Structure formats: C-alpha cells, structure tokens
Amino acid sequence: MEINLSNLASPPSSPPRDVFxxxxxxxxxxxxxxxxxxxxxxxxxxxxxxxxxxxxxxFASISFMGFQENSSVMDYFCAAAKEYGLVTGGSRATQGICMAHATLEQTMNHLTGMEHTVTFGSGLLANIGFLNAMTVQFKFDSDCKVDNRDAVFILDRDCHWSLWKGASHLEHGKSLFSFQHNDPASLEATLSRITVKKKVVIFESVYSSDGSVAPMGALLDVCEKHGALSYVDDANGFMIYGPPNRPYHAEYQEMRRATFRMVSFSKAVGLEGGAISGPREYVQPFAFLSGTAIFTAAMQPPTAATAVHLLEKLNSEPxxxxxxxxxxxxxxxxxxxxxxxxxxxxxxxxxxxxxxxxxxxxxxxxxxxxxxxxxxxxxxxxxxxxxxxxxxxxxxxxxxxxxxxxxxxxxxxxxxxx
Ligand SMILES: Cc1ncc(COP(=O)(O)O)c(C=O)c1O
CATH class of the missing domain: 3.90.1150.10 (Aspartate Aminotransferase, domain 1)
Known part of the structure; x- marks a missing residue:
C-alpha cells in the first residue's frame, strides 16, 4: 500500500525556524x-x-527466526486479533490488560522460574520503567508512601541506551556508578566503596553491539557478596541460550541467581514487547510504579497472544x-x-x-x-x-x-x- 505524504495538511502557521x-x-x-x-x-x-x-x-533484522514471514504465525496473529481485538483501548490505569497479557505474564513466570512478571510495550520501556520504579519517591498519604531516592545503581559501562536513559536523573558518583565492561574485578572495586543498603547492579547477558556475553557467575558472586540486587537485561539471549547443548549453558544456569530478568520479545520471538520477571514484592508494584506500564498502552493483544504461541513453539521445538x-x-x-x-x-x-x-x-x-x-x-x-x-x-x-x-x-x- 502506498501512502501519499503530500496529502497531509501543512501546519496553519509556521513555527519559528530552527531555534533549537x-x-x-x-x-x-x-x-x-x-x-x-x-x-x-x-x-x-x-x-x-x-x-x-x-x-x-x-542481514540487519534482529527478528532472525523469520516468524514474521511464516503464514501459520500470521494466521495465529489474525485469529488472536479477532478474539482479543487490536488494542486494549488505553493504559493499564484505565481498564487494565487483557487475558492475552495475563497468559503471557504467567508463561514468563514459568519460563524464567521467577515469581512474577509484568509486560511492557517494549524492552526499552521495561528498562526505563525499572529504573523509574526503583528510584521512585511517591506518596498517597503519610501512611502510604515509598521513597527510594537513597538507592545506588551500578551499571556495566556498555549497557543499552535505555538503561542509561532510565538512570539519567541520578547523580554520577553519588547514586550512579559504572564498572568496566564484563569485568567482575571492576565491579568488586566499585561495590566495595558503596556502603548504602539499597544497591542494584545492572548488566546484560548478551551485548547487542559486539555479541559479548557476561561472565554471569562471577558478576553475580560479587553482587551477592556485597548484598546488592541484580538486574540482568536478557533482551538478546532470551529463548536462545539456556539448554545444555547450546553455548553459554553455564552462564544461563547462573542467571537463575539474578534478582530480576528483563527480556524483549523483538529478538528471538520476533514480535514486539518486553517484560521484567522477579520476586513478587518488587515486580508486582512495577505495574504501577514504573510509569511505563501504566501511563501508556500495553502490548497489542494479538502480539501478546502470538508471543505466548511462539514461546511455546520455541520451547517445544528446540x-x-x-x-x-x-x-x-x-x-x-x-x-x-x-x-x-x-x-x-x-x-x-x-x-x-x-x-x-x-x-x-x-x-x-x-x-x-x-x-x-x-x-x-x-x-x-x-x-x-x-x-x-x-x-x-x-x-x-x-x-x-x-x-x-x-x-x-x-x-x-x-x-x-x-
Ligand atoms: C540489550 C538491550 N536491551 C533492550 C533493548 C530494547 O528492546 P526493545 O526493542 O524490545 O525495545 C535492546 C534492543 O536493541 C537491547 O539490545
């Protein structure tokens, strides 16, 4: 279908040119x-x-399994669109999510072995929402409030833009630190200088620019030694690594020790959307406190339903x-x-x-x-x-x-x- 851009109306009055x-x-x-x-x-x-x-x-597409070109997957998507409709019709705050999202969240609990999952419109929104929630100061009244402005975050230097963006309101050297890429000794040196109780280490499983893979066990050992929570962005490894016959089995065994696991559905699953899984007492409030799961539309319902279908497929047909x-x-x-x-x-x-x-x-x-x-x-x-x-x-x-x-x-x- 061709879209004729010349039909679009021009603005009634021109704004001042190039002030920015x-x-x-x-x-x-x-x-x-x-x-x-x-x-x-x-x-x-x-x-x-x-x-x-x-x-x-x-050779550019990260939807590399080709599901978007598979006619039975397309049929599944169309049937799901008829069952659930195209949209939830608003944000979680206005009318919640639909059964397709709930099923996807349960499927994620099962696949990650974690207690609770919240899905987001994209992996980027999951990352930004995580940092929002974990640094939030919010009060309904004096008996109903949360204040995490005293939390400290330590990121691998090569973390994705969305993680650095999510942390951009934090002060470097006070509540935000970085460690050398994939370097447990550098993380150890950084954490040993941080004495506060609330600290979170953030790194990725597989880095998208160079394909490097985190030394998962060694990084998590350092987190545990210092009592820090850990957040692994597994956008690029989810549903690819883990089974014993594939590379990085050991790293994925170790990943079960991480506090949180974030995934994207735009890579191996080949659709769109993201999720965070982890302990219920942290992740359940993310639906509200992340901002990015409540003040914006959820994944499209047929996308959520097709994600469940493809997760089951990848799981049952290794x-x-x-x-x-x-x-x-x-x-x-x-x-x-x-x-x-x-x-x-x-x-x-x-x-x-x-x-x-x-x-x-x-x-x-x-x-x-x-x-x-x-x-x-x-x-x-x-x-x-x-x-x-x-x-x-x-x-x-x-x-x-x-x-x-x-x-x-x-x-x-x-x-x-x-
Ligand atoms: C490490 C990492 N995290 C997060 C994202 C964002 O994922 P999404 O495309 O689902 O927004 C990407 C995508 O490039 C990524 O590589």
Missing amino acids: GFNAFLEAAVARGYFYDFPIANGSSGSRLHHGGRELVN ELMDNYLAKVAQFRGRLLQEGFRLYDSESYILSIWIGQDLVAENVRQFLASNGFAVPVFRYPAVQRNRAVLRVILNDRHSSRDIENFIAMLREARRQFGF
Missing part, C-alpha cells in the same frame, strides 16, 4: 556522512527487504533454535576463514570489526548499493572509531545468500581497507 538548531545539526550530519535518511521498506521486512524497488538480502545456531556457527567459521576480524564470542551476533566510523559508513553504503542491508554500529552506539558491521544471520538465508555476501564483503575490504 536541529536543522543545522541534521544538515551538517548528513553532509559529513554521520547520518543518513533511514530507508523506507516496501512490504514486509524479513530475510529480504525492498527499498525503492530494489531487493536487499537483509530443534528450531538448535538448527539456527548451527547455521550461525558455520557462518562464523566462514567469516573467520576469510580473515574477517570478529569479536571473540560464540554468540549469534556477528560483529565484524571496521574501526573508523566513516570507513564503516562507506562499507554500509557499498553493501547497500550491491544488494545487502547491514547496519553499522558506530559512535554514539559505540565509542568513536570503534565501528563494527553488525551482521545477523536470518534463519531463511540460503547458503548462496551467505556466499554472495562474503564475496561482497571481500570486495568492500579490498576497496576500503578494514
């Missing part, structure tokens, strides 16, 4: 190659996508993920064989080292103009001039797609030198 400097910023950013117009896909995006009439093989991970291992092997520099991680996130930000942008454009969609992670997503090509294999890619991609990467390396 956005236009000047954008023009300079585009001119210097820091920023480009985000492409608009025609039709759906899966293992392939279409930009302006051109087909690209898509060979789906086993086969995907086997393909990733082969792909990784081929990239290494070709001499590309990958991060030292066995995760499915394959980040190819480029280095210079503008070289990475040239490589991205070269690949796009030759039929491959791949994102670059560069400043501000990662530190300046530590850019990577973030490559995600889609379960529906053929071995021909992979070999064509590798050939084009070789050509990009020859032209741009990385």
Whole structure:
C-alpha cells in the first residue's frame, strides 16, 4: 500500500525556524556522512527487504527466526486479533490488560522460574520503567508512601541506551556508578566503596553491539557478596541460550541467581514487547510504579497472544533454535576463514570489526548499493572509531545468500581497507 505524504495538511502557521538548531545539526550530519535518511521498506521486512524497488538480502533484522514471514504465525496473529481485538483501548490505569497479557505474564513466570512478571510495550520501556520504579519517591498519604531516592545503581559501562536513559536523573558518583565492561574485578572495586543498603547492579547477558556475553557467575558472586540486587537485561539471549547443548549453558544456569530478568520479545520471538520477571514484592508494584506500564498502552493483544504461541513453539521445538545456531556457527567459521576480524564470542551476533566510523559508513553504503542491508554500529552506539558491521544471520538465508555476501564483503575490504 502506498501512502501519499503530500496529502497531509501543512501546519496553519509556521513555527519559528530552527531555534533549537536541529536543522543545522541534521544538515551538517548528513553532509559529513554521520547520518543518513533511514530507508523506507516496501512490504514486509524479513530475510529480504525492498527499498525503492530494489531487493536487499537483509542481514540487519534482529527478528532472525523469520516468524514474521511464516503464514501459520500470521494466521495465529489474525485469529488472536479477532478474539482479543487490536488494542486494549488505553493504559493499564484505565481498564487494565487483557487475558492475552495475563497468559503471557504467567508463561514468563514459568519460563524464567521467577515469581512474577509484568509486560511492557517494549524492552526499552521495561528498562526505563525499572529504573523509574526503583528510584521512585511517591506518596498517597503519610501512611502510604515509598521513597527510594537513597538507592545506588551500578551499571556495566556498555549497557543499552535505555538503561542509561532510565538512570539519567541520578547523580554520577553519588547514586550512579559504572564498572568496566564484563569485568567482575571492576565491579568488586566499585561495590566495595558503596556502603548504602539499597544497591542494584545492572548488566546484560548478551551485548547487542559486539555479541559479548557476561561472565554471569562471577558478576553475580560479587553482587551477592556485597548484598546488592541484580538486574540482568536478557533482551538478546532470551529463548536462545539456556539448554545444555547450546553455548553459554553455564552462564544461563547462573542467571537463575539474578534478582530480576528483563527480556524483549523483538529478538528471538520476533514480535514486539518486553517484560521484567522477579520476586513478587518488587515486580508486582512495577505495574504501577514504573510509569511505563501504566501511563501508556500495553502490548497489542494479538502480539501478546502470538508471543505466548511462539514461546511455546520455541520451547517445544528446540530443534528450531538448535538448527539456527548451527547455521550461525558455520557462518562464523566462514567469516573467520576469510580473515574477517570478529569479536571473540560464540554468540549469534556477528560483529565484524571496521574501526573508523566513516570507513564503516562507506562499507554500509557499498553493501547497500550491491544488494545487502547491514547496519553499522558506530559512535554514539559505540565509542568513536570503534565501528563494527553488525551482521545477523536470518534463519531463511540460503547458503548462496551467505556466499554472495562474503564475496561482497571481500570486495568492500579490498576497496576500503578494514
Ligand atoms: C540489550 C538491550 N536491551 C533492550 C533493548 C530494547 O528492546 P526493545 O526493542 O524490545 O525495545 C535492546 C534492543 O536493541 C537491547 O539490545
């Protein structure tokens, strides 16, 4: 379906131009190659996508299992839309959630082994809501109040933007600290300087820019030694790792010791939404105190219902993920064989080292103009001039797609030198 943007009405009176400097910023950013117009896909995006009439093989999508292109999953979604309707029709505060959300929350309790779960419209809202709730000062009256302004948070330096955003109201060095990425000794040194009782350590299981995986047991040992609560953002590992035959089994066994586990439904599950699971006395009030679960619409009901369906599918048909991970291992092997520099991680996130930000942008454009969609992670997503090509294999890619991609990467390396 084409949308004609020229039909949209123009504003009745023009606001004062560029008082905030956005236009000047954008023009300079585009001119210097820091920023480009985000492409608009025609039709759906899966293992392939279409930009302006051109087909690209898509190594950018994090919905890598291809469920969004599966006709039986689409049928399930449509049936759920008819059963539950498209929307809850408002926020939790106005009319609560629907049975699809309640079932999803129970399913999450079962899958995580935790007492209670609250779902959110996205993983980002879950993270921001967690930090909101855990630092809240709120009072109905003098006998009904909560005040957590004295809590201290310690984040892995490489935590996702949403976690740092959620913590942005906290004062660095007073209630907010960071530790070196995946470094238990650095966490130990930081925690040993913090004497307050309410402290929470926040880190991720699998980091989205480089695929690095947290030394789960060692980090949780340090948390427990210092009496700190732990919050693991498992957006990128949920439903992928855990079983004994897959990488990182030990880390996922250890993760059961974490106080809270956050997940996103936009990765392995391939939909949208997020959740936090943990002890009932903490998580139940998050529905209210997070703000991001109560002052905004919940996940769409058919999405919540389809998430339950796909969680059950991934759980009862483990060979789906086993086969995907086997393909990733082969792909990784081929990239290494070709001499590309990958991060030292066995995760499915394959980040190819480029280095210079503008070289990475040239490589991205070269690949796009030759039929491959791949994102670059560069400043501000990662530190300046530590850019990577973030490559995600889609379960529906053929071995021909992979070999064509590798050939084009070789050509990009020859032209741009990385
Ligand atoms: C570590 C991490 N946390 C949270 C999120 C946000 O998840 P969502 O896409 O569900 O908002 C992401 C997504 O990129 C992520 O990588």
